[in-house]
Structures are given as structure tokens and as C-alpha cells.
Amino acid sequence: MDLDHLPPLRDVLDAHDLAAKKSFGQHFLFDLNITRKIARLADVHAGDHVIEVGPGPGGLTRALLETGAQVTAVEKDPRFLRLLEELSQAAGGALTVHLDDALTADETALAAGRPTAIVSNLPYNVGTPLLIKWLTGPFTPRSLTLMFQKEVAERIVAAPGSDAYGRLAVIAQATAQARLVMEVSPRAFTPPPKVTSAVVHLVPHATRLDQALLDSLQTLTAAAFGQRRKMLRSSLKQLGGDTICEKAGIDPSRRAETLDVEEFLNLARAR
Incomplete structure (x- = not known):
């Protein structure tokens, strides 16, 4: 089996008897039109290296692999390892899966010297601390294309004087160019969250702050x-x-x- 002949994600989840875990903040994105658009917004191309956090059943992962990118997935939930390994086989080994907590994962080691984009439908409960880690920690990605709750996304790109402007906006904009590039309805997810989501694209400044x-x-x-x-x-x-x-x-x-x-x-x- 190859990427062009994979079964629908819902069928894969049913076959593995898997469902989203609320404790992990999981909301699965099955719509390939949306995941492919996220991959395009991330400007990912053949041969690029991508780190994806929280791939779950692999909806966004499939779209990233379709571009010809090499994908390193960091997944905390061991229930998805077998499913993701099957996806890796279908992709000819272009997907590498690490069972790890993204909050403590070593992105420098995962990147192995390659320019690396981070693309992820982030678990809601760790989105902000992960963004701060990537913007202020030792590893500097080529770009970040990340799904958040819309409220959080608006705080990242907020202007001074606005209600959403705060610490997150200052840190994000001091370290990167940040744009809100896409909104996603709750209906696109399984299970649907109670809030609208949004994708933010960030490109770290060429000169890193001391x-x-x-x-x-x-x-x-x-x-x-x-x-x-x-x-x-x-x-x-x-x-x-x-x-x-x-x-x-x-x-x-x-x-x-x-x-x-x-x-x-x-x-x-x-x-």
C-alpha cells in the first residue's frame, strides 16, 4: 500500500479501535482539503524536513508526506504508534515516529542539522508553552505553522492597545514574523471542540535575540x-x-x- 491508496482515516481509527483522549487535548482533523491547505501554507516541499507534534491518527501527517517532505513525528500517546508505523511504511520510510513528550523533546537532535519547519495541529492544552519553547529555546526552526484555539492565535498576532495584546504577542513578535493565515470551524474536527481554531504562520527573524x-x-x-x-x-x-x-x-x-x-x-x- 502507498500514500495514494490509504483507507479513510475514520476507517483506520475504527480498525484500531481508537478515539480521542480528552486528557491529551486531542481533536482529530480528517478533512484532507484542510490538511493539504495547511501544508501549502507551511510552504513545505519535496525534500524538506518537518517536525510534527501530536500527529494522532495522521491526518495532517498524510498531507505533509504527500508533498515529498521527510516528517519526524513526536507523539505522546502510544496508542497511535502502530497506526503511524503503517503510515511510515506506506510513505516508504519518509515518516519517522518518536514516542516522546513535545514539551521535553530535543528538537535539535531530531533535526540533526537539517533546516526544519514545525507544522502541527497542536493539542490545545500545551499549545502556548510549546510555542514559547520553540521561540525562546535553543532550537530555531525555519518556520512554524501551528493550529491553536482562535483566541490564542489572535493573542499571538495582536497589536498594541488591543484587548488581545499581551505577553504572548510581545514574545512572538520580538522573535518572529507572525500572521494568522486560516480559520477552521469546529465541525472540521472529531470530536468537535467548543471553539473555532486558527492557523498561525511564524518565521523567526534572521537575527536571533541574545x-x-x-x-x-x-x-x-x-x-x-x-x-x-x-x-x-x-x-x-x-x-x-x-x-x-x-x-x-x-x-x-x-x-x-x-x-x-x-x-x-x-x-x-x-x-
């Missing part, structure tokens, strides 16, 4: 947005308050949601 600056930015944004209605002199009091605002050339009476990304970087440099 790790000390990244760490400082994370500390600052956590404090500033932890008390977002307070003036910076109050919310950042434990970090220097008036002093670091003065060094960064920022009025300490301003509130966190009014600062743009570059101003937050200036504050991080001032610490």
Missing part, C-alpha cells in the same frame, strides 16, 4: 502584563520600576498594553 535579552524580556512581560491595568512604575516595581523606565526612555506612568514590541525590548535591555 538569550540573556530573551530571558529578561520574558521576566519583564510576565510582570508587566501580570498587572496590566497598573502603571509600569507599579507593575515593574520589583524589577526597577522608575529606574529602568527612565533608562529605556519610557514614561513610567504608561500601562503595559500601550508599549510596542521595540519598547519592551528597550526595557529588557535596560535591566
Whole structure:
């Protein structure tokens, strides 16, 4: 059997007696029109290397393999290993499966020196910490094309002054170009989630921020947005308050949601 003659995913799940686990935040995406569109939005082509987190039954995996990409899948749920191994055989070995927790997986080792895109329909319960890990950790992907709850996706791309603007927007936009590129109805999933989903495409900036600056930015944004209605002199009091605002050339009476990304970087440099 090859990729062109695989049975429908629903039939595969029934054959393996598999269902989504709520504890893993699993919502399966069976619509190949949608998964193929995600692969196109990820700009994945033959010979590219892709890391996919949480492939489950392999709906998005199939679409990625159809492009001719080499796919490394990181799956926490051992129930799917046999199914994914069958998919790997159908793809002529283009799929490699690792039983691991993506929160602790070593992407540098998985990439093995290859430029690597990360493409994933992320489990809702770990989407944000995984994004922070990939944007601020030691491994820098070529790009990230990720499915989130729409509310989270909007927070990633939010502009200063908007209700959605916060710590996640600052960190994402300080480290990458981020665009919301697609919305997905709950009806596309099995089981359907209670919320609309959205795909965000991120391309890390060519020049990576110094790790000390990244760490400082994370500390600052956590404090500033932890008390977002307070003036910076109050919310950042434990970090220097008036002093670091003065060094960064920022009025300490301003509130966190009014600062743009570059101003937050200036504050991080001032610490």
C-alpha cells in the first residue's frame, strides 16, 4: 500500500479501535482539503524536513508526506504508534515516529542539522508553552505553522492597545514574523471542540535575540502584563520600576498594553 491508496482515516481509527483522549487535548482533523491547505501554507516541499507534534491518527501527517517532505513525528500517546508505523511504511520510510513528550523533546537532535519547519495541529492544552519553547529555546526552526484555539492565535498576532495584546504577542513578535493565515470551524474536527481554531504562520527573524535579552524580556512581560491595568512604575516595581523606565526612555506612568514590541525590548535591555 502507498500514500495514494490509504483507507479513510475514520476507517483506520475504527480498525484500531481508537478515539480521542480528552486528557491529551486531542481533536482529530480528517478533512484532507484542510490538511493539504495547511501544508501549502507551511510552504513545505519535496525534500524538506518537518517536525510534527501530536500527529494522532495522521491526518495532517498524510498531507505533509504527500508533498515529498521527510516528517519526524513526536507523539505522546502510544496508542497511535502502530497506526503511524503503517503510515511510515506506506510513505516508504519518509515518516519517522518518536514516542516522546513535545514539551521535553530535543528538537535539535531530531533535526540533526537539517533546516526544519514545525507544522502541527497542536493539542490545545500545551499549545502556548510549546510555542514559547520553540521561540525562546535553543532550537530555531525555519518556520512554524501551528493550529491553536482562535483566541490564542489572535493573542499571538495582536497589536498594541488591543484587548488581545499581551505577553504572548510581545514574545512572538520580538522573535518572529507572525500572521494568522486560516480559520477552521469546529465541525472540521472529531470530536468537535467548543471553539473555532486558527492557523498561525511564524518565521523567526534572521537575527536571533541574545538569550540573556530573551530571558529578561520574558521576566519583564510576565510582570508587566501580570498587572496590566497598573502603571509600569507599579507593575515593574520589583524589577526597577522608575529606574529602568527612565533608562529605556519610557514614561513610567504608561500601562503595559500601550508599549510596542521595540519598547519592551528597550526595557529588557535596560535591566
